[in-house]
Amino acid sequence: MMQRDAIFPAHRQALYEANCYSAAIRHGELLFVSGQVGSHPDGSPEPDPEAQIRLAFDNLLQVLDAAGCSFLDVIDVNLYLVDPPNLLEKVWKVLPSYWGQAPYPSLTAVGVTWLSGFIFEIKVIARLPSSQA
Numbered sequence: 001m002m003q004r005d006a007i008f009p010a011h012r013q014a015l016y017e018a019n020c021y022s023a024a025i026r027h028g029e030l031l032f033v034s035g036q037v038g039s040h041p042d043g044s045p046e047p048d049p050e051a052q053i054r055l056a057f058d059n060l061l062q063v064l065d066a067a068g069c070s071f072l073d074v075i076d077v078n079l080y081l082v083d084p085p086n087l088l089e090k091v092w093k094v095l096p097s098y099w100g101q102a103p104y105p106s107l108t109a110v111g112v113t114w115l116s117g118f119i120f121e122i123k124v125i126a127r128l129p130s131s132q133a
Helices: 013-018 049-066 084-094
Strands: 005-007 024-027 030-037 074-081 106-111 120-127
Touching (some): 049 084, 049 120, 074 084
Antiparallel strands (some): 005 024
16 A cells, blocks of 8 residues: 655644645645645634635645645646636635746636635646656
């Protein structure tokens, strides 16, 4: 049986362990990152919608950094939005400051009805830099 190579960002491992999942799993040349939300260090949601989206991206960046990656290594993105018609405009405002230049990763956006008190979640797959694989 394969041993999972779990990745956790600094100072947030207890939050993940309390909820029984890993922030990311490294497998071969790929990093599979769990969905990241705009949570504060204690796990509570940021109340302002645009700030919550930014915080989700910041939390994602911390996970990527813990694995030696950046947003430039992201190859596939899934977005989950509780209110897509109202949130997509905010996402498109925030996204470029994290994304970098084209070519962009593949992207799927899905409207959902519940995210445990959050309005936005981002889940990615990244390619590990060759020195990490």
